[in-house]
Amino acid sequence: MEHSASPSNGTIAAQLAELATLLKLEEGSAQSFRVRAYEKAVDGLRAMTRPAAELNLAHLLEVEGIGRSTALKIREYVDTGRMERLEALRRKYPPALVELTRIPGMGPKTVLLVRDELGVESVEQLREALAAQRLRTLPGMGSKREEKIARAVERLGFGEGTRRTPIIEALPIARQLVATLGALPEVRHIDYCGSLRRFSDTIGDIDILVASTDPGPIMDKFVGLPVVAEVLGHGETKSAIVTTSGLQVDLRVVAPAQYGAALLYFTGSKAHNIELRQRALAEGRTLNEYELLDSVTGHVVASRTEKAIYRAFGLGFVAPEMREGIGEIGLAATGDLPRLAEVGDLRGDLHVHSTWSGDGRSPLEAMIAAVADRGLEYVAITEHGEDLAINGLSRAKVMAERFVLKDLRVEYPDLTILHGAELNIGVDGSLDYDHDFLMGFDFCVASVHSHFDLAVVEQTLRLLRAISHPAVNVVGHLTGRRIGRRPGIELDVPEILEAMAATGTGLEINSHLDRLDAPAEVLRRGRDYPDLAYVISTDAHHTTELGNSRWGVQASRRGWVDKRRVANTWPRQRFLKWAAAKRSS
């Protein structure tokens, strides 16, 4: 048994999360108490500051949500690198079958039904069964459900062998690999590149680039990692593996002097690189993955850093998130690149839940304390509105929370605490509560949580009506998409953005890796509306999710958003003035 570094809490949490996913099939329910218990344990583990691998059984039992059974499984994993229960479930429910549960409308019951009755065990086989209209013959199924599932399979591009991995799955694996390999003494620099570095919604495979003069030990370590399921190649400077979760990872090692050129090359995008190379040719130079060369003298013009290469072109540094070959090089040439936000620019978080919401997982007091810890100047507590079944707050609950917040304001005098709500945009654009009650909030986010299938015209009208309400400061996760799992609603985007700009309604950039909503394409369209303000929010339901703002910032960069237009980078007074303006309109 390999005794490499102890698994991080994130790695252990990932095992338990997979266990929970597989148990949904085993139990035939996504809400079984056993499943929920594991999901709580995952939360508890992620919220821990101490490494779980260093704790003995008794100390593990003290962690919220971890009992005897989970504690034993954690110890088993730390000591042996395996979890027998997980291995057994993996054998029983292969990845192809599990993937079926990701299709909207396919819960565990339906997945098991099509497997047992039709022998369907993969998306490919499901497509065949759908084409033959065999699903509608099953008990409890019919033509409507069959068509709905067929639509979902088509729209999300499932099972075409070309399916890309959602960023929420790829990013943690890449970060873990970079951390593990980065600790090796032979590694001078290391970064993940490709579409992941560009912060694309979905990723084909993970590319990792290393600068080193001694690649051998790095390669050996890489192909021997516990996460490796299969080694596709193992060479001097280039290796490739497939992870246990089925993701391909390519590792490339270059000399430190060539790192910048290689980083540029492997980050892409292809279109961006082609444009750069054309520019080089026009200037009597050539650019390849090793260096920028003077074609006449053969001398290296630049190679060590990306910045040096852009500078040699007379270009400003183009952030990786912007490199899609859609005009960014032109902006870099004329000095018109947007000033992009960084995490340190954020002064407030304007979309935060607590356990007052049914789906919140950290108490209000803990959320406020964590927000204050992050050094923020203002926060909007935005529990769900009453129209959202289960999760929403009645009027009485709203007033009760407002009362609690009064005390918290005394406790945190340096933090401006706004009492807000995340309202539900109804099918006709109506909102929760009533006009007077809504105007009693300090700050409201309004979001779509239902009726994702309306036609463009209806969706647009619905949004326009919500935007026109003076209590609505921000539209939350505009399209409602869940990356790789649910397509967003269809909208007349220019019309929506124009209305938002005209009314002083902010456009949320939702930081959750599952959402990253509004999508980058919409954010870029926002450049056409100079009065449109953006808001980078976490939509945190747990204290650990407040750190997701870093992903929201990256999403804003991918959307070419200038930080001067991000309302929660503004000083407190300016921000409050902006928020109040909409409400007095």
Place this chain on the structure above:
DNA sequence: GCCGTTTTCGGCCCGACTGTTTTCAGTCG
């Protein structure tokens, strides 16, 4: 599976929506 205690079992956010039923199952949030 976890928790708390009424200390070893019973409770654990459960309603809306859809599509399928003829009184309800499954999914989603």
